[in-house]
Amino acid sequence: MLKQIEGSRAVAEAVALCRPEVICAYPITPQTHIVENLGQLVKTGELSNCEFINVESEFAALSVAIGASATGARAYTATASQGLLFMAEAVYNASGLGLPIVMTIGNRAIGAPINIWNDQQDSMSMRDAGWIQLYAETNQEAVDLHIQAVRLAEELSVPVMVCVDGFILTHAYERVDLPSQEQVDAFVPAYEPRQVLDPAEPVTIGAMVGPEAFTEVRYLAHYRQMQALWLIPELAEEFEQHFGRAAGGLLRPYHTEAAETLVVALGSVNGTIKDVVDQLNDEGVAIGCVSITSFRPFPARKLRETIGHARRVVVIEKSLAVGIGGIVSTDVRMALAGAGIPVFTVIAGLGGRAITQASLHDVLTKAHHDALQRLTFLDLRHDVIHREIERLETQRRSGPVAENILRELGSVADHIG
Amino acid sequence: MRTSHVKFYQTGTFTVGNRLLSEAERSVQSTLERTNALNSGHRACQGCGEALGARYAIDAAMRATDNQLIAANATGCLEVFSTPYPQTSWQIPWIHSLFGNTAAVATGVAAALRVKGRTQTRVVAQGGDGGTTDIGFGCLSGMFERNDDVLYICYDNEAYMNTGVQRSSATPPAARTATSQAVGSEPGNVFGQGKNVPLIAMAHEIPYVATASVADVRDLETKVTKAMSMHGARYIHILVPCPLGWGAAPHDTVNLARLATESGLFPVFEAEHGEITDRRTIRRKVPVEDYLRRQKRFAHLFKPELRTDVIAQLQAMADRNIRRFGLLDKEEL
Numbered sequence: 040m041l042k043q044i045e046g047s048r049a050v051a052e053a054v055a056l057c058r059p060e061v062i063c064a065y066p067i068t069p070q071t072h073i074v075e076n077l078g079q080l081v082k083t084g085e086l087s088n089c090e091f092i093n094v095e096s097e098f099a100a101l102s103v104a105i106g107a108s109a110t111g112a113r114a115y116t117a118t119a120s121q122g123l124l125f126m127a128e129a130v131y132n133a134s135g136l137g138l139p140i141v142m143t144i145g146n147r148a149i150g151a152p153i154n155i156w157n158d159q160q161d162s163m164s165m166r167d168a169g170w171i172q173l174y175a176e177t178n179q180e181a182v183d184l185h186i187q188a189v190r191l192a193e194e195l196s197v198p199v200m201v202c203v204d205g206f207i208l209t210h211a212y213e214r215v216d217l218p219s220q221e222q223v224d225a226f227v228p229a230y231e232p233r234q235v236l237d238p239a240e241p242v243t244i245g246a247m248v249g250p251e252a253f254t255e256v257r258y259l260a261h262y263r264q265m266q267a268l269w270l271i272p273e274l275a276e277e278f279e280q281h282f283g284r285a286a287g288g289l290l291r292p293y294h295t296e297a298a299e300t301l302v303v304a305l306g307s308v309n310g311t312i313k314d315v316v317d318q319l320n321d322e323g324v325a326i327g328c329v330s331i332t333s334f335r336p337f338p339a340r341k342l343r344e345t346i347g348h349a350r351r352v353v354v355i356e357k358s359l360a361v362g363i364g365g366i367v368s369t370d371v372r373m374a375l376a377g378a379g380i381p382v383f384t385v386i387a388g389l390g391g392r393a394i395t396q397a398s399l400h401d402v403l404t405k406a407h408h409d410a411l412q413r414l415t416f417l418d419l420r421h422d423v424i425h426r427e428i429e430r431l432e433t434q435r436r437s438g439p440v441a442e443n444i445l446r447e448l449g450s451v452a453d454h455i456g
Numbered sequence: 457m458r459t460s461h462v463k464f465y466q467t468g469t470f471t472v473g474n475r476l477l478s479e480a481e482r483s484v485q486s487t488l489e490r491t492n493a494l495n496s497g498h499r500a501c502q503g504c505g506e507a508l509g510a511r512y513a514i515d516a517a518m519r520a521t522d523n524q525l526i527a528a529n530a531t532g533c534l535e536v537f538s539t540p541y542p543q544t545s546w547q548i549p550w551i552h553s554l555f556g557n558t559a560a561v562a563t564g565v566a567a568a569l570r571v572k573g574r575t576q577t578r579v580v581a582q583g584g585d586g587g588t589t590d591i592g593f594g595c596l597s598g599m600f601e602r603n604d605d606v607l608y609i610c611y612d613n614e615a616y617m618n619t620g621v622q623r624s625s626a627t628p629p630a631a632r633t634a635t636s637q638a639v640g641s642e643p644g645n646v647f648g649q650g651k652n653v654p655l656i657a658m659a660h661e662i663p664y665v666a667t668a669s670v671a672d673v674r675d676l677e678t679k680v681t682k683a684m685s686m687h688g689a690r691y692i693h694i695l696v697p698c699p700l701g702w703g704a705a706p707h708d709t710v711n712l713a714r715l716a717t718e719s720g721l722f723p724v725f726e727a728e729h730g731e732i733t734d735r736r737t738i739r740r741k742v743p744v745e746d747y748l749r750r751q752k753r754f755a756h757l758f759k760p761e762l763r764t765d766v767i768a769q770l771q772a773m774a775d776r777n778i779r780r781f782g783l784l785d786k787e788e789l
Contacts, residue, residue, distance in 0.1 A: 060568065060571040060572070061564060061567045061568055061571060063564075088571060089571065090567040090568075090570060090571045092563065092567060092602070093602070094560065094563075094598055094602075095594060095595070095597065095598030095601070096594055096595075096598070098556070098557060098560070098594070098595070099557065099560040099563075099594070099595050099598050102553060102554070102557035102560035102561050102563075102564065102595060103560045103561070103563045103564035103567065104564060105553050105557075105561055105564060106528060106551070106553070106560065106561035106562060106563060106564020106565040106566075106567075106568065107564035107565065107567050107568040108564070108568075109551050109561075109564075109565070109568075110526070110564070110565045110568030110569060110572070111568060111572060112564075112567065112568035112571055112572060114564070114568075128554055128556075128557075129553070129554060129557060132553050132554055136553070236526045236549035236550075236551055236565060237526075237549055237577075238523055238524045238525060238526065238548060238549055238577055240549075241546070241547060241548050241549040241550070242549055242550075243539055243541070243544040243546055243549075243550045243551075244549075244550070244551040244552070245529075245535075245539075245551050245552030245553055246539040246540075246541035246544065246552070247535075247536060247539065247540070247541065248541070
């Protein structure tokens, strides 16, 4: 059914259609609307047979989901930013125990400085935690990925994060086609756990594993993600047959075949990138782009097949590995190892800074003419950082950096319009 | 289960369970049907109070639930010594997730059981004092506040024993631990810090809070049984001496637990919905010194010089407990 609907509401309705049995809710911007809506759906009875638990922290949210999942219930939670870091220990634990929890991340920057706006530093910080990570490009895809995520998680007994750009998607009202309960029921079967706490068949879960077996347990976690490289496209295909639209898969190419320059990115920024690719193609620039949906497992072979013919690759990423540069770029370089293709990193959209078509047009044109630095911070205010660097070099007690820069820039209102 | 107190005069204690007693006077612990939730072969130290407390507590919980019981366990001694896989000592479904999230994991188990309609199966969460009063306190308070259907049992041995005896918020003042060493002008743990989690649990007005010790396992069993007859958040705090951490003889575990309760240092009481409903009175009051002397963690109070000032402070704490909880019958006060 077509609806003009907020992204968070659409995600909540999609999650509800998957019949979760335990939902743990803790507020953090920008995912709050998702759990608010789920709470409403449970309270009105539209989502029945579901325990909605208001917990005291994100650490508890995921811990309650761990207990519920291990007892055979389909468990769901959502978080963002600091919340994901606060539950970090449980994030590793859920995957280590092989519990198929689905969690939405409303992607948001990590402080300090505190910042509530969108980038992808939060989920990137958990990229090695053993969860499958799927990134939605649109709210329609956010809905569709959640439905696929439940299947994926439960078939492999691996938890899945569905990453949805905060505000840009979570708070955007747009047209979304929500499937019917019958359609989802036919696609998502009842949860059949691989392990369950049951007095009729008592098992011990979570024993200590020493050097004699730890590597094997970790290898199998990797093995299951390698299986996901096959299962994710299969599920996407089945989804398309079933729901009549394409969604998910490992990655999505756009005008890649004849392109000399290829852009790689994750999430909602791909919409803007495609518009700029269109403009540049009209201008005669041979450029295309790839939206990576599955960041974990990383589709290295598929990516190489898709972009291996390019003269250069530009990775636009909303996260920063301080001290080296890009996070996504590192994996892209690994996928292209030996191909001799230069990979440029563009750090963009940090803390919610708008990624404009004009800026992308400029940076991609430069890249196409090999006039781009290997690591570029999009729209970086060089004047501002130079003055702060000067302060740092001339005064011992130069004060807090973030506050110095804010003082320099003046009030936020001065920058609007 | 019979809960009347039978004096076992041979040892001058309340200890029962001896199969030499007549059938009517025997403890349930003497029956061959005993479940033995925590089976033999585990790796606990000789004289471990926690192993003793856990076995009696979980046995009682199993009896009370017709063996329909699931346990969530915090990281700690109990977790490590009971599950040296491929061996496990647990006769019940058991999950260990993390150090600080046991109460929340148990909440999740309870929620799943409810939603699945498996309402005959009940949940116990268990952890040491570190996992309960320190790192797991947020999750514990959350579980209390929501009145989730979980019995949380804290086995309090008054320090982080699994990592090598470091101070917790349950470590008593003056006690030597690896992070409150017996050096300097005020050796051992500081006075005026720490927290009393049974009282904090009562402040949540949950259905049931109780303290117990391994000196009186019948009392412990009774309390666990009572807790399992109720629903909602329940908390039992059990004093379990640790020979290794306390610097005591393994054969002294039960004796030390008794001296802790008989001195007033560890008050044994029950509370329902935030109000104290019962307390175990002291049979023969002992000075705290009798308790302290038997433990190397308090050795610096006796050598090189007798620290009567510090011992007096500890005695004052015990006396305050006796007044506060009414641990002595009036004529003895």
